[in-house]
Amino acid sequence: MNADTAPTTTAEPRDADGRPPVHAATAADAEAITRMRSEHVLSTPFTEDWLRRCTDELAPRLTPGGDARAFVIDAPDGTMAACALGLIHPVLPAPAYPRGRAARVQIVATQPEFRRRGYARAVVSALLDHLADVEEVTLFELHTSPEAAPLYRELGFSGSPALMRMTRHRQLDGAVPGAQPDSTWVPPQQYADALPRAAAYVCLYVTDEDDRPLQLHSVYSPSHPWHMIGGPMDLGERPWDAVVRECREETGMAAAGPPRLLATVYGQPRAGRPYSTLQLIFDGGRLTAEQIRGLTLNPREHDAVHVLPLAEWEALMPARDFVRLLAVEEARRTGLAAYVDTWGSA
Known part of the structure; x- marks a missing residue:
């Protein structure tokens, strides 16, 4: 996953409140997300055959019945400026994640001309909020670079860039906004696995x-x-x-x-x-x-x-x-x- 490292002067899309206009991706965004992965995440870009293959694989998974969720920001010219993709999967339940639902943040990418504007933070935050509040995911994992790790630590992840983890629980109905959730006991091995190596x-x-x-x-x-x-x-x-x-x-x-x-x-x-x-x-x-x-x-x-x-x-x-x-x-x-x-x- 890339880090926002280079400021540019390209026109910047914002919503009425001055925030990057993030929206949920659909199956129609599968090709653009796949190209973002190829160009800005992978060390060796895909061939056109692999782009088609991965697009065909991702599109049905971005439907309501699939296991993929993504949030994107569109550029003024209609292309994709930034995206974050997570894959949901089941795990054995534990006290820290009783629903037994986990997600791996698979792709976070921003076009070079839109970096250093908070786009990565915006799409990742939207993805995590959706996964926690709607999909009832409580265990999150990702792999990132040392340069991008500080962003994910600010969002609640811990561990080394090779494996960062977070447990997060959705706010219950009737909870006081801004109140801190009750502390949750974390098994010793899970806690140890989340520490930097x-x-x-x-x-x-x-x-x-x-x-x-x-x-x-x-x-x-x-x-x-x-x-x-x-x-x-x-x-x-x-x-x-x-x-x-x-x-x-x-x-x-x-x-x-x-x-x-x-x-x-x-x-x-x-x-x-x-x-x-x-x-x-x-x-x-x-x-x-x-x-x-x-x-x-x-x-x-x-x-x-x-x-x-x-x-x-x-x-x-x-x-x-x-x-x-x-x-x-x-x-x-x-x-x-x-x-x-x-x-x-x-």
Whole structure:
């Protein structure tokens, strides 16, 4: 699903109240919705044969007896400016969705010349309202991009862009407008499934006695050739316990506490990695030349250890890795913990 990312100057359709004129789609809109999906959602557009095939599949499902519901905004020239399509399906009932009706928001698309005008929000809001109030759907799911995820969080969804979920109950007759609904108990697994996913890592920042950073050369990661000591946390492991384990496994050295956190580093989900990454970087202190010579590397992970002045590391690693290294060094020097939230995004 696309995000509204580029403002334009095309004439903007609005209703009498100044809102985008959203209306429910019918079977006659199936071809336009299919083309919106092909052009603005899929990474590889459909061939004409596939456009016809999907249009023929969608049209009967957009009738009252079908399982598809869509809301659209028309452009001034009669084409489709934006659309949102949801597919209704049954699920086993649970306390949070007693009717056992769920919907997946399958398509949200806006023509480029109508983006940044609230059209995506308008069609999605209309779709969710209809599904909840008319179709009695209480469980909603969707997949989106990291860029579009904030919109869906504002609408009540939670979770990572790879799977966002929401439970929503229609207002009962006689309820006071604007009153908050009674809280609904959510099963623990359902609640856990709705939380953002993140892979947790720990690192140990070590220097020599002249404050020159120590890095290990990777044998398996050509895109990130130089590493701090550290790695992923095991399930159920405490962060400092993971530091001690990783330090022993990678260098044969015993990490000395007490733990002192220097930086927190966050990375967005990206291609090949559906989860966010969260790194906790601790201060490993200063090692003597004798201690550095005594490090014993694990040959399956690293084949060299180097100590260089901070500036010389810039030419040996990706720019985002060096930005992280700079932030960690500054945190140790100033005593102020660093926060980096752009690592791994490129």
